[in-house]
Amino acid sequence: xxxxxxxxxxxxxxxxxxxxxxxxxxxxxxxxxxxxxxxxxxxxxxxxxxxxxxxxxxxxxxxxxxxxxxxxxxxxxxxxxxxxxxxxxxxxxxxxxxxxxxxxxxxxxxxxxxxxxxxxxxxxxxxxxxxxxxxxxxxxxxxxxxxxxxxxxxxxxxxxxxxxxxxxxxxxxxxxxxxxxxxxx
Amino acid sequence: xxxxxxxxxxxxxxxxxxxxxxxxxxxxxxxxxxxxxxxxxxxxxxxxxxxxxxxxxxxxxxxxxxxxxxxxxxxxxxxxxxxxxxxxxxxxxxxxxxxxxxxxxxxxxxxxxxxxxxxxxxxxxxxxxxxxxxxxxxxxxxxxxxxxxxxxxxxxxxxxxxxxxxxxxxxxxxxxxxxxxxxxxxxxx
Numbered sequence: 001x002x003x004x005x006x007x008x009x010x011x012x013x014x015x016x017x018x019x020x021x022x023x024x025x026x027x028x029x030x031x032x033x034x035x036x037x038x039x040x041x042x043x044x045x046x047x048x049x050x051x052x053x054x055x056x057x058x059x060x061x062x063x064x065x066x067x068x069x070x071x072x073x074x075x076x077x078x079x080x081x082x083x084x085x086x087x088x089x090x091x092x093x094x095x096x097x098x099x100x101x102x103x104x105x106x107x108x109x110x111x112x113x114x115x116x117x118x119x120x121x122x123x124x125x126x127x128x129x130x131x132x133x134x135x136x137x138x139x140x141x142x143x144x145x146x147x148x149x150x151x152x153x154x155x156x157x158x159x160x161x162x163x164x165x166x167x168x169x170x171x172x173x174x175x176x177x178x179x180x181x182x183x184x185x
Numbered sequence: 186x187x188x189x190x191x192x193x194x195x196x197x198x199x200x201x202x203x204x205x206x207x208x209x210x211x212x213x214x215x216x217x218x219x220x221x222x223x224x225x226x227x228x229x230x231x232x233x234x235x236x237x238x239x240x241x242x243x244x245x246x247x248x249x250x251x252x253x254x255x256x257x258x259x260x261x262x263x264x265x266x267x268x269x270x271x272x273x274x275x276x277x278x279x280x281x282x283x284x285x286x287x288x289x290x291x292x293x294x295x296x297x298x299x300x301x302x303x304x305x306x307x308x309x310x311x312x313x314x315x316x317x318x319x320x321x322x323x324x325x326x327x328x329x330x331x332x333x334x335x336x337x338x339x340x341x342x343x344x345x346x347x348x349x350x351x352x353x354x355x356x357x358x359x360x361x362x363x364x365x366x367x368x369x370x371x372x373x374x
Contacts, residue, residue, distance in 0.1 A: 002239060007213050010239075011246040015201065015209065018247030065204020 023062035029076055030055045036087060037152040046155055054148040061141055067134065071141035074123040078116040078142070079149020082165045085112035086153030096161030106164050109157060113165035116146055117172025124173060139177065143170045190215050195258035202252040217242055220266055227270045233277070241269045315366045323359040
């Protein structure tokens with residue numbers, strides 16, 4: 001006859017492995033994104049490093065709890081926009097830098113980041129039933145995953161391009177959330 | 186199952202699917218007795234039923250990540266339990282069939298197969314037909330059945346290594362005649 005403690009111990013083990021298996025399914029999205037980034041021969045090591053961090057972070061978040069699952073999924077979806085934009089800009093040989101000439105690249109990168117940020121903001125609004133701390137944590141997790149996914153595409157645009165994308169992606173939802181809070185008060 | 190327990194199971198499953206590990210003890214307290222009783226009803230009160238119930242319970246735990254909180258938790262858990270118990274029952278039944286086959290093999294007749302026996306019988310019948318055409322003296326010389334016992338008493342045949350040259354010659358002739366008759370009746374085969 002099995003004891004209650006044994007049941008809890010073995011059951012928890014089964015539960016954790018099940019959670020991990022379900023979380024690992026995110027690899028089906030992250031690996032194709034990594035492959036897109038690795039098509040280009042330049043900066044492959046950096047690209048692999050970002051992809052590895054993104055994969056481990058996404059699996060960890062999805063394993064943790066439901067908010068983590070929401071954050072990983074929303075972050076990856078949001079990151080697809082700047083990732084695509086970054087890859088297209090890089091394909092045409094554009095390099096972002098400070099100055100007048102490459103302003104188009106910087107603008108495009110910022111716009112893609114802002115678009116992703118707005119998507120994150122909309123996702124956060126849909127999951128507004130948690131506490132304030134939970135919402136901040138959710139926003140932080142979403143932004144981190146989104147920033148890593150965006151970095152996969154924008155890593156070859158130069159520091160300015162990457163910085164513009166990430167700044168827009170992180171600032172837009174944060175500023176938008178703060179603005180709404182002030183409007184409510 | 187009363188509605189309180191049903192609601193407790195559902196709430197524990199919802200909490201666990203959301204990542205709240207503290208709800209696990211509640212799940213064990215409420216779901217385990219139900220799964221055990223379900224397995225016992227499906228398999229009878231054997232020692233196997235508790236093992237099966239444990240396996241089913243762990244399977245439910247490992248699939249909580251796929252649980253949709255909008256669905257009824259008990260119905261979801263019982264769907265898994267039903268499927269698992271049916272699979273295990275089929276597996277046990279297959280194992281029993283394999284054991285039955287082994288028992289049958291041990292009961293098999295160790296003698297020759299029916300086909301071999303039939304061939305031997307047919308060969309004996311054909312030989313008897315040929316031997317019937319041999320004379321009593323020839324049968325006696327070859328040591329075949331059907332030789333006249335009186336003849337054997339008056340003219341005993343010595344063993345091949347003790348036989349005289351004349352007897353060996355007669356035996357050789359009898360053997361040649363037997364071959365000839367066999368070829369005549371059954372061909373050269």
